[in-house]
């Protein structure tokens with residue numbers, strides 16, 4: 001899958017400030033916007049990468065603006081945690097995680113944020 005990574009993204013930075021989170025990965029179209037985490041650190045976390053790649057696929061499947069709308073509508077209907085696009089990404093993330101060492105698994109849980117866009121934070125242990 002073709003995708004781009006932007007470090008120190010102003011978009012992700014705003015999300016991070018709003019969420020008071022130490023790290024955010026946010027997907028817009030084919031680009032993963034990072035703040036509080038470097039490209040290398042992000043790529044090392046296979047579960048997280050698989051999760052965000054799933055959002056990129058969702059953008060491609062539904063179309064840019066349409067997916068943002070569908071994501072927002074789904075969030076308003078069932079909440080962020082049960083948002084089917086997040087559920088799908090979470091499952092993809094777990095599959096990606098299988099390749100990780102057990103020791104790394106412990107701190108690899110990724111949480112969707114309460115933003116109306118596909119943004120996720122990595123839970124610190």
Ligand SMILES: [Zn+2]
Nearest residue numbers: 086089112120
């Ligand atoms: Zn997500």
